[in-house]
Amino acid sequence: MAAPKRLTQHxxxxxxxxxxxxxxxVLNGAPTALARIPQETRERVQQVIRTTGYVADPIARRMAKGLNRILGVFTYEPAFPSAQADFFTPFLLGIEEEAQIQNYDLLLLTGAGVGQDRKIFADGNRLRIADGCLVLGREFDRAELTRLVSGDYPFVAIGRREDAGGPVPYVGGDYANGTRALVEKAGALGHSKLAYIGPPGPAESTADRWSGFDGALGDGLELVLHIETAGRAADEILDALFGSGATVAFFVELADAVRVEAAARARGLSIPGDFSAVVLGSHIRAERSHVQFTAFDIPREEMGRQATAMLVRRIESGDAGQQILLTCEPVEGETLGPAKRRT
Amino acid sequence: MAAPKRLTQHxxxxxxxxxxxxxxxVLNGAPTALARIPQETRERVQQVIRTTGYVADPIARRMAKGLNRILGVFTYEPAFPSAQADFFTPFLLGIEEEAQIQNYDLLLLTGAGVGQDRKIFADGNRLRIADGCLVLGREFDRAELTRLVSGDYPFVAIGRREDAGGPVPYVGGDYANGTRALVEKAGALGHSKLAYIGPPGPAESTADRWSGFDGALGDGLELVLHIETAGRAADEILDALFGSGATVAFFVELADAVRVEAAARARGLSIPGDFSAVVLGSHIRAERSHVQFTAFDIPREEMGRQATAMLVRRIESGDAGQQILLTCEPVEGETLGPAKRRT
DNA sequence: ATTAGCTGCTAATACGCATTAGCAGTCAAG
DNA sequence: CTTGACTGCTAATGCGTATTAGCAGCTAAT
Known part of the structure; x- marks a missing residue:
């Protein structure tokens, strides 16, 4: 019952x-130091360690060394999939994988902040137990980011981030070029009147989609409809779509696309027969929808992996960190067809 | 650039x-001690803390106090959902929720072990970084479990576990009674010849299903077919099913059930028209299959929550831990119908 | 015989915090 | 004017490890 007190080196x-x-x-001396301890003594110590099953207390170790092989993972929203949002899991999978390879454990910063309003620097923040930290979330708190950048605490963001009093180390997806490629593809299929359903910002992820989209316009491609409000009634969007004469709609949110597709079907319309639809990004649980939307792939796991690797480099080698954008390959899908001339 | 060295209480x-x-x-003195520090001094200190943004190093804290409000989570397989297996997420959701409430952080023990073969006591066991730990996995390493049980380190298993040199504290699902209830339901619908598709052990989770099943036999209910190998060809299973004269098949694995159902449909058979099917447990991503199988619900989130709560009790009150089985309510579904008399 | 150099260790300290014992000062009661 | 109680703090210690400086004993070279 009363367990034997924990063994110490003493x-x-x-x-x-x-x-x-x-x-x-004996446990972990530098070679130079070990050289001065004869084999015999070393074995005697090892023997005792083996028979007692002693293991060094990692806490004390960290206390003395200043490192503990723990990576913090801070998410601005709950990390595990609740009903609608398992936004993070693919990232986390990649992170876990790489962390395991690098032999780090992961500290999920659950406690920081209450409910919706998560703050990295919330009172009683335990962040610093980790040697460094990964930060994920759709939208960051700018002030906190600035503070992170100016501090000495190693971190890496997942997803591109604007400078915040200095460059932010990140691994992101190249949404701008992913979007651009899709727009050009639509152009090649004869589309010239485009609709964009989704906000232009302020989150970097949406801003990048918009800038990629916007940058691909001109050259015979024209934006004829821009609905910024997500979650608008599907029928309303559909009406606007036809009113504008657009032949293809680009959706930032899969959910919007799904709802519009359903509404279209309800009216006896087909995609891409009557109009084309493109989703700007790959979405989790896309399999739920029966339609395979034309989109681009977000290499989430790879982002997690590379961000973790970068963080470890920062921690272990004092590396400054870089800004990496991973290519988002197009996903063929079945919702982008030739432009249909309508009256 | 070169950030100011980390602040200390000094x-x-x-x-x-x-x-x-x-x-x-001032930071965390007992009320009796605080009473002796005048308001004025306290405020002066608080002020400095506020302006400097100081936070106590949790490692040093743990060093001094022996506690750091961190819960370890050890999984025998990767914690985050990969394509085929996201076995843990619902548990983790519950765990995270309860940890948040109890104001603990979660440490994912990834580092231990390489690849598939994870071990709790791998290298120097880093388990002890956390105040206590939750252990999950389909199948446990018996030797490790024994070591945990005999040690003084607080832990709680998720899922029932056999004694391992002593009772194992756990929160599990009552698969045996969940299964029994479904068998009885089948009996009430006139089924008397049953098939069981799945192994009888050795993992506790499958053993419990089998024992619940086996215990409900007799009394006019008879096992006429037992296929132990998971992943058998669907057609083969189907043939065996009809050859045996069984009118209802109990599947341990949803995947098997899905494949058999598909094979049956391909032959122009319908469920539960031609035979009934029951799945022993609720499965993640069941939505993928279009058929709603009759089954029982595994309250995974609740298991996570209760296990976490129990662990916290063990840590904070030295509680010995209990063995809790949560009821698995039947899920109606649409694959269990009246027995069909066949020639 | 002194010195230098090696071997085989150990003493001492630092890490950042929590906690306990107790010191110096004041004030009131006896 | 002594005692006791109370106030407002601080010094000192411990937690378990890593690390550095250095000691004692020996050998070999000068």
Missing amino acids: DIAKLAGVSQATVSL | DIAKLAGVSQATVSL
């Missing part, structure tokens, strides 16, 4: 007839 | 013109 030392320092050296 | 003390001890007391 106990081992006593049992092996040496000093605590010697035990520590 | 720095704060110097700035506030008091001693390190006073800072610590």
Whole structure:
């Protein structure tokens, strides 16, 4: 019941007839130091360690060394999939994978902040238990980001971030070029009147989609409809779509696309027969929808992996961190067809 | 660039013109101690803390106190959903929720072990970084479990576990009674010849299903077919099913059920028209299948929540831990119908 | 015989915090 | 004017490890 008190190096030392320092050296001394401890002594200590099952207390270790092989993961929304949002899981999968390879554990910053309003620097913040930290979320708190950038605490953001009093180290998806490629593809299929359903900002992720879209306009491609409000009634969007004469609609949100598609079907219209639809990004649980939308792939796992690797580099080598954008390959799908001339 | 060195209580003390001890007391002294520090001094210290943004190093805290409000989560397989397996997410959701409420952070023990073969006591066990730990996985390493049980380190398993040199504290689902209820339901619908598709063990989760099933036999209910190998060809299973004269098949694995249903449909058979099917447990991503199988519900989130709560009790009150089985309510579904008499 | 150099260790300290014992000063009661 | 109680703090210690400086004993070279 009352468990034997935890073993310390002192106990081992006593049992092996040496000093605590010697035990520590045997355990993980530098080669130069080890050279001065004869094989015989080393084996005696090892033997005691083996028979007692002693393991060094990682906390004390960290206390002495200043590192503990823990990566913090801060999310601005709950990390695990609740009903609608399992936004993070693919990232986390990649992070976990890489962390395991690099032999780090992950600290999920759950406690920081209450409910909706999560703050990295919330009172009682335990962030610093980790050697460094990954930050994910659709939208960041600018002030906090600035503080992070100016501090000495190693971190890497997942998703591109604007400078915040200095460059932010990140691994993001190249949404702008992903979007541009899709627009050009639509152009090649004869589309010239385009609709854009989604906000132009302020989150970097949406801003990048818009800038990629906007940058691909001209050259015979024209924006004839821009609905910024997400969650607008599907029928309303559909009406606007036809009113504008657009032959293809670009959706930032899969959910909007799904609803519009359903509404269209209800009216006896087909995609891409009557109009084309493109979703700007790959979405989790896309399989739920029966329609395979034309889109671009967001390499979420790879982003997680690379961000983790970068963070470890920052921690271990004092690396400054870079800004990496991963290519978002187009996903063929079945909702982008030739432009249909309508009256 | 070169950030100011990390603040310590000493720095704060110097700035506030008091001693390190006073800072610590202001931060978290017992009421009796605080009573002896006048409001004015307290405010001066608080002020410095606020302006400097100081936060106590949790590692040092744990070093001094022995606790750091961190819960470890050890999974025998990767914690986050990959394409085929997201076994853990519902548990984790519950765990995260309860941890948040109890104001603990979560440490994902990824580092231990390489690839598939995860071990709790792998290298130097880093388990102890956390105040206690939750262990999840389909199948446990018996030796490790024994070591955990005999140790003084607080842990709670998710899922029922056999004694391992002593009772294992756990929160599990009552698969045995969940299964029994479904068998009885089948009996009430006139079924008497049953098939069981799935292994009888050795994992507790499958063993419990089998024992619930086996215990409900007799009394006019008879096992006429038992296929132990998961992943058998669907057609083969189907043939065996009809050859045996069974009118209802109990599946341990949803995947098997899905494949058999598809094979049956391909032959122009319908469920439950031609035979009934029951799945022993609720499965994640069941929405993928278009058929709503009759099954029982596994209250995964609740299991996570209760296990977390139990762990916290063990940590904070030295509670010994209990063994809790949560009821698995039947899920109606649409694949269990009246027995069909066949020739 | 002194010195230098090596071997085989150990003592001492730092890490940042929590906590306890107790010191110096004031004030009131006896 | 002594005692006791109370106030407002601080010094000191411990937590378990890593690390550095250095000691004692020996050998070999000068």
